Amino acid sequence: MSVEVKAADQSQAAHVTSRARKSVTALMFISANPVLVAGAVATIALLLMGLLAPIIAPYPPETVDFNAISLAPSPTHIFGTDSYGMDVFSRIIYAARIDMVVALSVVAISIIIGTPLGAIAGFFGGTIIDSVMMRFVDAVQAFPAFILAVMTVAILGQRVLDVVIVIAFLHFPSYLRLVRAKVLSARKSQYADAARCIGNGNLRLIFRHLLPNCIDPIFPQSSLNAGYAILLTAGLSFIGVGVRPPTPEWGAMINLGSQHMLTGEWWTSFFPGLAMIIAVLGFNLVSDGLQDLHDPTRRRR
Amino acid sequence: MTRPDAGGRRGTSRPILSIRDLHVHFFTESGRRAVVNGLSMDLQYGEMLGLVGEAGSGKSVVGLACLGLVRPPGEIMGGTIIYQGRDLLSLSSRDLRRIRGSHIALVPPNARAALHPMMRVGHQIAGVYRTHAGVGKAEARDKTLYMLDAVGIPDPTRRFHAYPHELSGGMAQRVAIAAALICSPKVLIADEPTTGLDVTIQAQILALMNSLIRETGTAALMLTRDLGIVAHYCQRVGVLYAGQLVETSDTNAFFAKSAHPYSQSLLNSIFSRRRGNTVKMLGAPPTFSELPTGCVCKARCPWATDICQTEAPTWRTMGPGQEVRCHWARRTAPVDKGNVET
Amino acid sequence: MALAQYAGRRLLSIIPVLFLITLITFFILRILPGNPVLLYVGGFADPSVIKSVTKLLGLDQPLYIQYLKYLNGLIHGDLGTSFYTGQPVVQDLRQRFPATVELTVLSMIVAVVFAIPLGIVSALRRNKPVDHGVRLVTTLGISMPEFWLGLLLIQVFFVHFHLVPAPIGRLDTVMSPPKTITGLYTIDSLLTLNGATFFSAVAHLILPVATLGFIFSAPIARQTRSAMMDALSSEPVRIARADGIRESTVILRYGLRQGLAPIVTIIGLVFSYLLGGDVLVEVVFAWPGLGQYAVLAIQHQDYSAVQGVVLLVTVTVVLVYLVIDVLYAVIDPRITYR
Numbered sequence: 001m002s003v004e005v006k007a008a009d010q011s012q013a014a015h016v017t018s019r020a021r022k023s024v025t026a027l028m029f030i031s032a033n034p035v036l037v038a039g040a041v042a043t044i045a046l047l048l049m050g051l052l053a054p055i056i057a058p059y060p061p062e063t064v065d066f067n068a069i070s071l072a073p074s075p076t077h078i079f080g081t082d083s084y085g086m087d088v089f090s091r092i093i094y095a096a097r098i099d100m101v102v103a104l105s106v107v108a109i110s111i112i113i114g115t116p117l118g119a120i121a122g123f124f125g126g127t128i129i130d131s132v133m134m135r136f137v138d139a140v141q142a143f144p145a146f147i148l149a150v151m152t153v154a155i156l157g158q159r160v161l162d163v164v165i166v167i168a169f170l171h172f173p174s175y176l177r178l179v180r181a182k183v184l185s186a187r188k189s190q191y192a193d194a195a196r197c198i199g200n201g202n203l204r205l206i207f208r209h210l211l212p213n214c215i216d217p218i219f220p221q222s223s224l225n226a227g228y229a230i231l232l233t234a235g236l237s238f239i240g241v242g243v244r245p246p247t248p249e250w251g252a253m254i255n256l257g258s259q260h261m262l263t264g265e266w267w268t269s270f271f272p273g274l275a276m277i278i279a280v281l282g283f284n285l286v287s288d289g290l291q292d293l294h295d296p297t298r299r300r301r
Numbered sequence: 302m303t304r305p306d307a308g309g310r311r312g313t314s315r316p317i318l319s320i321r322d323l324h325v326h327f328f329t330e331s332g333r334r335a336v337v338n339g340l341s342m343d344l345q346y347g348e349m350l351g352l353v354g355e356a357g358s359g360k361s362v363v364g365l366a367c368l369g370l371v372r373p374p375g376e377i378m379g380g381t382i383i384y385q386g387r388d389l390l391s392l393s394s395r396d397l398r399r400i401r402g403s404h405i406a407l408v409p410p411n412a413r414a415a416l417h418p419m420m421r422v423g424h425q426i427a428g429v430y431r432t433h434a435g436v437g438k439a440e441a442r443d444k445t446l447y448m449l450d451a452v453g454i455p456d457p458t459r460r461f462h463a464y465p466h467e468l469s470g471g472m473a474q475r476v477a478i479a480a481a482l483i484c485s486p487k488v489l490i491a492d493e494p495t496t497g498l499d500v501t502i503q504a505q506i507l508a509l510m511n512s513l514i515r516e517t518g519t520a521a522l523m524l525t526r527d528l529g530i531v532a533h534y535c536q537r538v539g540v541l542y543a544g545q546l547v548e549t550s551d552t553n554a555f556f557a558k559s560a561h562p563y564s565q566s567l568l569n570s571i572f573s574r575r576r577g578n579t580v581k582m583l584g585a586p587p588t589f590s591e592l593p594t595g596c597v598c599k600a601r602c603p604w605a606t607d608i609c610q611t612e613a614p615t616w617r618t619m620g621p622g623q624e625v626r627c628h629w630a631r632r633t634a635p636v637d638k639g640n641v642e643t
Numbered sequence: 644m645a646l647a648q649y650a651g652r653r654l655l656s657i658i659p660v661l662f663l664i665t666l667i668t669f670f671i672l673r674i675l676p677g678n679p680v681l682l683y684v685g686g687f688a689d690p691s692v693i694k695s696v697t698k699l700l701g702l703d704q705p706l707y708i709q710y711l712k713y714l715n716g717l718i719h720g721d722l723g724t725s726f727y728t729g730q731p732v733v734q735d736l737r738q739r740f741p742a743t744v745e746l747t748v749l750s751m752i753v754a755v756v757f758a759i760p761l762g763i764v765s766a767l768r769r770n771k772p773v774d775h776g777v778r779l780v781t782t783l784g785i786s787m788p789e790f791w792l793g794l795l796l797i798q799v800f801f802v803h804f805h806l807v808p809a810p811i812g813r814l815d816t817v818m819s820p821p822k823t824i825t826g827l828y829t830i831d832s833l834l835t836l837n838g839a840t841f842f843s844a845v846a847h848l849i850l851p852v853a854t855l856g857f858i859f860s861a862p863i864a865r866q867t868r869s870a871m872m873d874a875l876s877s878e879p880v881r882i883a884r885a886d887g888i889r890e891s892t893v894i895l896r897y898g899l900r901q902g903l904a905p906i907v908t909i910i911g912l913v914f915s916y917l918l919g920g921d922v923l924v925e926v927v928f929a930w931p932g933l934g935q936y937a938v939l940a941i942q943h944q945d946y947s948a949v950q951g952v953v954l955l956v957t958v959t960v961v962l963v964y965l966v967i968d969v970l971y972a973v974i975d976p977r978i979t980y981r
Contacts, residue, residue, distance in 0.1 A: 031975055079691050116676055141665040142964070144919020144956040149938045151671070154941050166743050170980035231788050251788070258794050258927070266798050273791035288782065368885050394890075400886030417879040419900055419975055429886045464976050480886060611739050 036289020038221075040263075042282030046275075050096035059087035061094040062246045064258035070260065073267050082253070083260055084246075088268060091248035092275045098249050099279060102233050103226040104162055109168040111222060113135060114175030115215065116207070121176065122183025122214075123206050134267040139171045147172050154241045163242060167232050171225045178221055182214035216294070226281040234276055250276045310563035316343035318367065318405075319486055324635040325362050325371055325544075333590045336362050336375070338544035338597070344488065349514065349521040351552070354541030355586055360524040363541075364490045366390070367522070368405060369397040374515035384488070404434040406486040408510070410493040412477035422473075423449070423461030426480045431636055433484045435548035448479040471502035475509070482513060483518070489514060489521040495530070507534060526569055532556060535613050537622070540564050543586045543597040560619045560630040561605050596628070604629045649978070650969045657965055659855025664957050668950055711905070720955070723947030727940060732951035735936060740955070741826025742813060743925070743932035746851055747917045749829075754863055755858030755910060761860075763899065763908075766875060777864060784861025790923040794852040800850060808846050810928040815843045839871050851928045855921060859913045866909040870902030875900060903974050915960040965968040 030037045049056065059077075066083035073080040078087035121133045149166050156162040186192060187210060195209040234251025236242030243249040247257070252271040257268030303522065325337035337359045344350050353362045365371050367382055369389055382389040384405065389397065403408075409415040417425055426448060427441035434441070442461070449457035452475040465473055474494060481489060495503040511534050514521050523535055526634040531538050531552060538555045538562060540548040559565055587600055594609045596602070602609065606628075614628045697703050704712075716722065722732035765777040793810075799807045808815060813828055821831040821840050828844035872878065875898045882896045884890075922934030929935070933952050940948035972978045 107862070109886075120945065135660055135663060138961075138964075139660050139667060142660070142915070142960045143667070144937075144958045144960070145916070145954060146673075146920045146922050146948075147934070147953055147956065150922070150938065150941050151953075154944075158932070227786060234788055237788065238923060239926055251790075253796065254788075254791055261798055262792060262802060264802060268796050269791065269798075273788060273795070276788055276791070281782065283783050284786050288778075299821050304980040370881070370885055398884075398887050398890070400887070401885055407750055407882070409878070409885070411878075415878045415882045416975060417883070417901070420896070426890075428888060432888050432892075466977050477882075582800075 003209050007061040026116045028249040032094060033283075033289055033293065035285050035292060037179060037285075039282045039285025041127055042278055043286060045280060046279050047094050047100055049093055050100050053094045053097060057087075057090035057093045061248045062087065062247075068295060070265055072267075081267075082256055082268045086246075086255075088253070088271055091253060092250070092272055095248040095250045095253065095272065096275070096279070098243060098247065099230045099233055101278070102160060103229040103283070105164045105278075106171060106229040107166045108223045109164065110171040110174055110225065111117055113168070114172035115179050115218065116205040116209070117172070118176035118179030119206050119211050119214070120181050121297050122180035123210065124203070125180070125184045134175075134180075137176060146232070146235065149243050150239065153236055163236065167229050170232075171229070174221055174225065175218060178217045179211070179214055182217065186210050186214055188241055202252060218246060220287040223283045223290065227283035227287075229278050230283075239283055243267070305335050314315075315343060317384070317469055318522070319345040319381075320363070320367070321381045321383070323363070323366060323382065324368060324378040325375055325511055326357070326378050327375045328376050335589045335591055336544050336570075337366070338589070339408070340380070340544065340546055342539075342546060342549070344520050344522055345518055345537075347518045347525055348537060349511070350522045350533045350537045350539060351525060351535035352539045353531060353560045354524060354529060355526060357588065358541040359544040359587055361539055362493055364407065364522065366491050367488070367490060368399075368401050368407060369394075376620040381400075388519050399433070402429050402481075402486070403484040404486050405488040405490065406481040406484070408474075408477050408481045408489065408491040408494045410496040412494075413465055413468065413473040415477065416473060418465055421462050421464060422468070422476045423463075423476055426476065426483055428489055429480050430483045444483060446481070448483050449476075451482075451513065452476070452479045453505075454479075465625055470498050471506060474498065474502075474506050477509060478506070479512070482517075484521075485517060491521060492523070493526070494525045494529070528567060540567070543589065545597050545626075547598065547622075547627065548625045549592060550624070556625045558620070560623065560625040561627050562602050563598055596626075598627075646969075646972055653965055653968050657961055660961055661958065664961065665714060665717065666710070666953070668954050668957070669710050671953075673749065675971065676738035677890040687835075688793050697779050710956075717954075724949040725940070725948040725951075726945040727943045727948060735948065736933070736951055736955055738826075738960075739931060740937050741931050742930060743918065744931060745813075745827045745829065746848070746855070746924070746932060749848060749852045749915070750855035750859060750917065750921075751910070751914055753852055754913070757856070758860040759867050762864040763871050763894065765864070765868040766871035767894065777868065781861040781864045781868075784858055785865070787858060787859045789854055790927050792858060793851065793927040794851050794923055798855055807849055808843070810847075810850060812929050812931060813842065813844060813847050815847075816976060818843055847928075851930060854927075855917065855924055859917065862904070862910055862913060867902070870905040873899055874898045874900075874902035880973065883935050895952050900974070904971055907967055907970055907974070911963055915963050918959055918963075957974065963968040 027144065053061075063086065065081075068081050068085040069075070071081045071111045077087050077089065080093065081087055082091075117133065121130045123181050152166045153162055156166070180237055183206070189289035191213075192205065192210060195205055202207065230250075231244055234254070235248065236248045239253045240255065242251060245252055253272035256267045256273070257265065257270070261269060303641065306340060320340055320342045323337050323340040324335070326412055327334045327336050340351075340359075342350075352360055354361065362371065362375065365375075366377060367384075367389065369392065369626050371377050377390055384400070389400070392400075398605050407519050416422060422447050425443070427438070427445045430436065430443045430444050431438070436444075446457045446461060454460050454472060454475050460468075460472075465476075468476065478494070489510075494510065495506055498506065507530060510521075513519075523530060524547060525531065538548075538550050538552050539546050540561060543561050547565050548555075548559065550564075551561065553565065556568070561566055587597070589597075593599075595612060596605070596614050599605045599609045604627075612628070614626045615625050616626050619630060646886050681758065691767065702790060704707070720733055721757050722736070728735055741796070743874050744851060759778050762780075765774045795956040797810050801809060814820060818840055821835050821837050824831050824834055828840060829848070832838075832844055870889035875894070880893060880897045883893045888897070919934070919937075921932070922938055925932045925934040926931065926938060933956065940946075
């Protein structure tokens with residue numbers, strides 16, 4: 001009996017100890033990587049906010065209420081209302097959906113396009129294939145991104161999908177260049193030679209052996225690009241060529257607020273901007289944090 | 302090749318550089334590493350002391366410590382380095398800067414990577430001279446040309462304007478030597494100055510350094526893994542293992558009758574013939590987070606016994622100028638110096 | 644001389660890029676869905692009207708002929724006529740280019756003057772409070788939408804405190820611009836000794852330059868910090884310190900010099916972005932520059948104008964990159980060495 005009790009105690013103790021150990025490890029990770037954790041928390045919080053919008057938003061986002069026009073922030077409307085009587089706070093929460101969706105889809109699509117192209121360019125570096133590709137990328141990157149985006153969205157349409165396509169097109173060169181640079185040096189490495197020696201053809205060599213080792217720089221860059229995507233989307237909406245009103249979008253809300261700024265109505269523009277800053281900041285901090293992880297001079301006692 | 306018998310007369314004359322109980326620790330992601338553990342050593346006026354050790358034994362760090370250049374993640378945990386009556390480790394950065402390059406100078410390994418890639422070599426050398434001597438451009442240039450000639454660089458006037466990547470490894474190393482010696486320092490720290498060079502160039506560089514140092518009576522600390530260099534140029538030897546000195550000796554005595562098992566294993570690895578001595582130490586030197594109890598060599602030493610595990614050995618004098626730190630130090634069969642390979 | 648040869652080679656290599664740009668610019672509008680003719684005449688026009696307008700605009704010709712005509716026009720400095728202003732596009736651009744240049748160049752100067760020293764100090768005092776402060780502010784800077792900041796500054800400094808003039812362009816409404824010498828109001832008014840105009844021009848520049856200057860000092864400061872950290876841990880810097888070189892010399896001549904390349908890169912990138920990307924600031928401050936022109940043109944579906952702006956900005960960007968490439972060779976003598 002006592003033996004069984006002891007055994008049960010021991011396993012419970014072990015269970016508690018392993019849980020304690022896990023939380024200590026988690027704490028150590030947080031204190032060692034505060035930037036990464038802060039960014040991740042902000043980003044995830046906003047994502048959740050967007051997902052749970054219907055539940056947490058106090059007011060429906062697109063309902064006009066002419067009795068509540070341009071109210072300053074108050075307990076009933078935490079961030080006030082805009083000139084159509086729509087609650088700013090609720091719209092901000094719903095706007096998170098659009099901007100986050102755009103950001104994540106842009107990143108996904110541009111990585112899928114840019115990475116393999118970059119691998120091919122890097123592998124055939126110095127040859128005609130590489131030269132032609134890089135000239136083309138140079139030309140594309142020289143274009144004034146914003147003007148191009150405005151033009152394309154204005155023509156293609158103002159659905160979320162169109163915005164995503166345009167921004168993804170603008171972003172894929174960055175991944176292409178990053179991967180190309182890594183593959184360029186990796187193709188001369190010893191493990192590449194080894195893989196060749198055992199009979200791997202070029203295609204397999206590029207995609208199965210070289211590429212997995214060259215995708216490191218993609219992660220910080222993708223987080224950075226997610227932030228840029230949000231800024232670009234908001235910018236497009238600000239001048240009226242992005243998402244169509246009354247769909248809540250941070251840039252569009254700032255635009256609406258700017259029209260009434262001179263009468264002192266500051267909250268309509270201010271809070272959406274704050275929300276946007278937090279979102280983009282989150283992504284940027286994650287990017288910084290990821291880069292710090294690879295920093296060899298980090299010191300730990 | 303003859304060496305003047307300076308002999309390691311410890312305590313008979315005041316050394317120019319005196320290290321006492323130096324401790325340097327490095328704090329990294331993988332924890333704390335005790336890189337230098339209680340090192341004590343003297344460098345006499347005009348002598349060349351070879352500090353021998355494998356990679357990771359802490360040689361370079363000792364050199365950096367003498368220049369006050371130990372930076373995070375490294376940290377000096379204790380000890381003194383006395384130069385001209387002052388403890389270098391307690392000096393202000395301003396005073397240290399005045400000493401560096403002018404009193405104590407460094408010849409780095411792989412000079413081609415150590416020189417400023419975007420500055421002409423002449424300007425780099427002259428810059429060192431101007432900083433310390435406070436002279437004008439013209440005078441610095443003249444002195445630089447003189448030094449370039451002294452280190453054996455042909456056509457110095459043209460080479461003055463060269464960039465480091467336009468020079469060969471050997472030439473770049475000569476430039477580094479010129480920069481180190483231009484202010485006539487009293488102490489020269491040569492950190493593996495022949496790494497990456499062809500064997501013939503190595504010999505030239507070493508001979509050059511040796512003659513220049515002889516001329517000026519500069520004391521030199523030669524940090525190296527190459528016992529051949531020690532044999533040909535150094536008056537005294539210090540053997541470094543895991544951040545500690547395990548043997549200091551007259552070079553003659555070292556090669557004739559080295560007493561420490563680690564020293565013997567080093568010698569065994571390069572000599573073609575050695576009678577009756579088969580001491581070998583396999584593996585790599587250990588890294589500690591703190592000084593262990595007992596002898597630092599206990600893991601690898603074939604002579605290790607119980608006492609080696611628990612008690613750190615003290616210094617024992619084996620002969621004039623030869624001191625060893627081992628419980629079991631003993632004389633070995635003599636070695637014919639003609640077999641030394643460099 | 645090696646440098647001149649290098650510059651020559653780079654110059655030659657951008658010619659295909661320039662061609663590619665004219666090609667892309669031309670085709671972008673042609674391949675996107677939608678019939679530009681309909682935009683001119685409206686969706687309900689008579690088929691015969693559509694046909695004649697198509698012929699008039701030369702849009703019935705095969706594409707390659709249209710492209711060659713376009714190129715021909717380019718060589719003769721003809722970028723078409725703006726549908727909206729009625730003027731030749733070239734004239735419109737000539738009027739608006741200086742406004743953007745004035746704003747962009749001043750903002751760049753402000754950004755660089757603040758960013759580089761901050762980046763250096765941050766790298767030197769690594770992980771100390773200064774460094775954390777700079778990192779925080781610059782990370783905030785790259786996360787901030789410039790149009791929001793502009794609006795905020797207007798709100799605070801104009802609406803609330805009345806410290807700056809209304810954001811409605813480059814000068815007070817009652818003033819007329821100085822005689823056009825460079826097109827830059829600040830310089831022109833100085834050259835014509837027109838004090839009142841000068842101060843008005845400067846006053847109107849304060850907020851937009853502050854906005855762009857702050858936002859774009861952030862990436863430059865970050866890159867400077869990163870480049871300096873790398874440079875300061877390099878072997879040459881270590882050896883320079885070992886030689887007893889003065890710390891200020893070590894930081895500038897051994898550190899900054901080695902880290903200059905990525906800093907120059909980011910400055911070039913920012914400048915190129917600004918040329919086309921200050922659109923939003925121009926809209927917020929009603930600044931009559933290229934960006935505002937582009938937005939208006941797009942909103943009015945004036946595609947010749949859009950094409951003209953895009954071409955001008957893109958070619959300028961390519962030239963900026965060319966200058967940067969040559970600058971690299973000047974900074975680092977290893978580049979021209981074969």
